[in-house]
Amino acid sequence: MKGTPATMRKLIGLTSLGAAALLALSACGGGTPAAQSTAKASSGTVTVGSANFPENVLLGEIYAQAMEGKGVKVEKKLNIGSREVYFRALKRGELSMLPEYNGALLTYLDPKATAVTTAETNTALKAKLPSGMALLDSAQAEDKDSVVVTKATAQKDHLTTLADLKPVAGKMVFGGPPEFKTRKQGIVGLKSEYGINFKSFKSLDTAGPITVSALSKGQIQAANLFTTDPAVLTKGFVVLKDPKNLFGAQNVTPVVNDKLVPANAKQVMNQVSAKLTTPELVAMMKKVNVDKDDPSDVAKQWLKDQSL
Amino acid sequence: MSGFLNFLLPWLTSPAQWSGQDGVPNRVSEHIFYTVLALAVAMLLALPAGMFTGHTGRGGFLAASLANFARALPTIGLLVIIVQGMGIGLVPPLIVLVALAIPPILINTYEGIRSVDAEMKDAARGVGMTGRQVLFRVELPAAMPLILLGLRTAAIQIVATATVAAYVGLGGLGRFIFDGLSRQDYQALAGGTVFAVLLALVVTLVFMLLRRLLVPRGVRLQEKA
Amino acid sequence: MEWQWLPGHLDDLATATAQHLQLALLPVVLGLIISLPLGIVSVRWRWTYPPIFGIANLLYAIPSIALFVFMSQYVTGLSVVSAIIPLALFTLSVLVPNVVDGLKQVPDPVRQAATAVGFGTLRRLMQVELPIAVPVIVAGIRVATVASISLGSVAGIMGLGGLGELFQDGQQRDIPSEVFAGIVLTILLAFVCDVILVLVQRALTPWSRARKGAAA
DSSP states (O other), rough: TTTTHHHHHHHHHHHHHHHHHHHHHHTOOOOHHHHHHHHHHHHHOEEEESSSHHHHHHHHHHHHHHOOOTTTTTTEEEEEOOOHHHHHHHHHHSSEEEEHHHHHHHHOTTTTTOOSSSSHHHHHHHHSOOEEEOOOOOOOOBBOEEEEEEEEEHHHOSEEEBBGGGTGGOOEEEEEOOOOOOOOOIIIIIHHHOOOOOOOOEOSSSSSSSHHHHTTTSSOSEEEEEETTTHHHTTOOOEOBBOOOOOOOOBBBEETTTTTSOOOHHHHHHHHHHOOOOOHHHHHHHHHTTTTOHHHHHHHHHHHHHTT | OOHHHHHHHHHSSSSSGGSSSSSSSHHHHHHHHHHHHHHHHHHHHHHHHHHHHHOOOSSSHHHHHHHHHHHHOOHHHHHHHHHHHOOSHHHHHHHHHHHHHHHHHHHHHHHHHTSOOHHHHHHHHHTTOOHHIIIIIIIIIHHHHHHHHHHHHHHHHHHHHHHGGGGGTTOSSEEEEEEEEHTTOOHHHHHHHHHHHHHHHHHHHHHHHHHHHHHHHHHHHHHHO | OOTTTTGGGGHHHHHHHHHHHHHHHHHHHHEEEEHHHHHHHHHHSGGGGGHHHHHHHHHHHHOHHHHHHIIIISSSSSSSHHHHHHOOOOOOOOHHHHHHHHHSSSOOHHHHHHHHHHHHHHHHIIIIHHHHHHHHHHHHHHHHHHHHHHHHHHHTTTTOTTTTTHHHHHHHOOOOHHHHHHHHHHHHHHHHHHHHHHHHHHOHHHHHHHHHHHHO
């Protein structure tokens, strides 16, 4: 522009530079999710998602790295949110694989489900999965939701099973993730199956440090923790028994978008599931939660140890 | 717009939303409680500091730097680290809310008192007022518009930040947002958002009223000129 | 606090910071692109200012997490874009008023002189009014940038990337040093961007320095 003052020229120059830099940065991000999905469908990239708690992030890492090791292109979108959030992404095709728990997923899709064993659960689940989705092999490893109290509470109120909670729950505050309150495998089921009515519910984190701390300090008297959580052992909490199997069979079971996941990827995942047992999972969770090792490192080490 | 209202209406009109711990009345009153409490504590700390620095003219640079620093603080990070240190409850999030509210109050009070017409201050001393009298009878009333603006900014900041505090277990309107997200209850999420925005609007109206009541007529007229 | 987590994760910190830069700065650029025309319109046709200003402020009152959720669930999915658009909208509440104030404080005599010399409206805007408005506009950009960097960490807890992921992971696995690192990096990033913007402003307004020099 003729006669443009120095200021404007500098301004235009700087702006162009800045915009170019930012565009370059954003080029790393890629296109819209829809465009990415179609691109991936044709190129066979598997998008691995996970729930927003460390164990599921670990499982996501394990399956993702196993597939990468066998030449499958993988993109990871971990630590998304509750099942209510990430399952939608799977349905939309934004994700093509999730390391799920068969019982929990079944109850989510069919709150009236009554399946108890792994076999029953998987059969029922296959029937209820939305079209286009497939279930891969279940691992032996299980991680169940559980209701947990401190040792002191258990001794004071003589609590060993969930049924024991019924008379005393009215003066107890329960702490868990927000979704626990509205789930069948949660407050809803505790009420309908065991007749338990807590005094109130406190939304905390997903069976994480805030819940553990609140339970230890007595701010809540009962909590939802996961059975593979090392905190249960280190804090001496008591896991209340579940004779009616409200929390069901909870085998780690990959759920995939049938078309977006190539056959060799499915095969790799089945190989991984075959080697995944509960003790293995518990040992890994100790490394992640107690030793503060990264889930990706723990996954890599385990896959190496298992020659996967 | 009407589609949005249709979406929200069943949630709004269902009786479950209006009773109990998870009901709108309880969450709104919790939210108001946090806001008032945090604002009160922040005022107690920031107003005297602002008045002192404004009146004496010392520490202005510090106040400005503090304000800039606080604006950069990531709310979630602060909430998490304080809860990791102190556990959950009312006090830990309150500390963060107060910390984020202090800078606007401090800066605006300082600026307000600083920018009082030097001639006015001179005249006041000329009439025989002591330093303290100048502060309370001349500078403070003249600075009232800016001070109120600072308080209003802080209040709206607290209302918004208190919703984020639900991430670490706090109650209030943030619960509708976070719980709604986890449970895929989008009506609750939208409802919580609407009420948070309404609350911010109410705060704005309250301060408009306070302005009318607390700013001396002479100062208001001078502003319009 | 135990610090042993930090040394082994410096590259993770670097990645998160780089991601956060993109996450937080693009919105400011976008916000500026939207605010400049909006501000110019508001000054030229005064009656448009109250509604524009009102909407910008309304956007700011919406809890950030709600907009992030809305975008990622309904519109743009699990990508950085779901964070960038809301952040850009939030910058409007600062940038629009500042563009307007900046343009309004151009002295009338200057505007009239430009017209007298033969500048058309657009040329006057580009070569006289905007350059004079730069200090006020840049002041707004500074506030918007710092706010964007700070707000951007909320995106991290929804899996959308950036320094916020340090807060999420640090909370889930109880690693305070990770959270602390995230806080420090956020503040540092904001500080560095602020300084850069001050330097940019100085570069764009050489006359302010010259005037000081002449007065001395």
